[in-house]
Amino acid sequence: MPERGTAPALSGRTVIVSGASSGIGLATARALSRHGARVHGLSRRGGDGPFNPHICDVTQPEDVTRTIDQIAAGAGLDAVVLAAGTNLADRHLGQLSTGGWQTLIDTNLSxxxxxxxxxxPHLRRSRGDAVFISSVSALWPDASGPAYQASKAGLTAFARAAALEEHRNGVRVSVISPGLVDTPLLDRRPQPPEPAQRAAALHPDDVARVCIFMLSLPAHAYIPELTILPAAIQALGDT
Ligand SMILES: NC(=O)c1ccc[n+]([C@@H]2O[C@H](COP(=O)([O-])OP(=O)(O)OC[C@H]3O[C@@H](n4cnc5c(N)ncnc54)[C@H](OP(=O)(O)O)[C@@H]3O)[C@@H](O)[C@H]2O)c1
Known part of the structure; x- marks a missing residue:
């Protein structure tokens, strides 16, 4: 039987990655570049990589729209990976301030x-993809803090609703929920993990690989949500 559907090549596709200056976003932007995509990274630091970095604070809607419209004015836009996110050291209810709560909702959700x-509008034109990087913290309680968990649960719910509305417009919307990933985000924990736990965590490239897989699926196939866990930690119930 012939293979059904043709996996779209990533080569030549224009992809925006938010949070591309570090961690999962950086690994994904690099991986997409290696696959030949035209990659544009959004972050406050910019940085350099084998892709086009843009200084853009995702909490500023006018800056975001201006930057994305400028990028898409070139060769359109085929996909967006939404990886910008943060957490706080003062994350537990005894310390969580109104400002801290607002920062997490503003960054991770809004x-x-x-x-x-x-x-x-650009994804509707290209019949493109959006991949949201949520977290297992959206799925079950853990030590990441109530504000982070609320922001990620909101993000997953938003992505599900967007998927329902936008698939009829040809936009494929997916969610990746990683467990512990060894990135600089872990340095924001009240007690950063020991080297052994970091070594057992997922590597940002693991999440990037899942992202490439989702974006490479032929249009008739769809993975709404995918959870990826470090086999030696959360897969054993150690959150
Ligand atoms: N590490 C984990 O264990 C883990 C697990 C599950 C899910 N996640 C999620 O994965 C995503 C990436 O996290 P990471 O672990 O890779 O953390 P990271 O290394 O700290 O990277 C976070 C990225 O988000 C960007 N960012 C933060 N605030 C921003 C803002 N206001 N505007 C634009 N960019 C902003 C940062 O860039 P600038 O600072 O340059 O702006 C950076 O590029 C986050 O959504 C996180 O919640 C992480």
Whole structure:
């Protein structure tokens, strides 16, 4: 039987990655570049990579829209990966301030909304993809803090609703929920993990690989949500 459907080549596709200056976003932007995509990274630091970095704060909707429209004015936009996110050291209820709560909601939830909304008209034109980087913290309680967990649960719920509405417009919307990933985000824990736990965590490249897999699926196939865990930690119930 012949193979059904043709996996779209990533080569030549224009992809925006938010949070591309570090961790999962950086690994994904690099991996997409290696696959020949034209990659544009959004972050406050910019940085350099084998892709085009843009200084853009995702909490600022006008900046986000201006930046995304400028990028898409070139060769359109085929996909967006929403990886910008943060957490706080003062994350537990005894220390969590109103400002801290607001920062996490503004960045992790509203920031993703601003990026997705700005990308959407371009994705409808290209019948493109959006991949949200949520977290297992959206799925079960853990030590990441109530504000982080609320922001990620909101993000997953938003992505599910966007998927329901936008698939009829040809936009494929997916969520990746990683467990512990060894990135600089872990340095923001009240007690950063020991080297042994970091070594047992996922590597950002593991998440990038899942992202490439999802974006490479032929249009008739769809993975709504995918959870990826470090086999030696959360897969054993150690959160
Ligand atoms: N590490 C984990 O264990 C883990 C597990 C599950 C899910 N996640 C999620 O994965 C995503 C990436 O996290 P990571 O672990 O790779 O952390 P990271 O290394 O700290 O990277 C976070 C990225 O988000 C960007 N960012 C933060 N605030 C921003 C803002 N206001 N505007 C634009 N960019 C902003 C940062 O860039 P600038 O600072 O340059 O702006 C950086 O590029 C996050 O959404 C996180 O919640 C992480």
């Amino acid at each position: 920031g993703a909304f601003h990026v997705f909304r700005a990308a959407l």
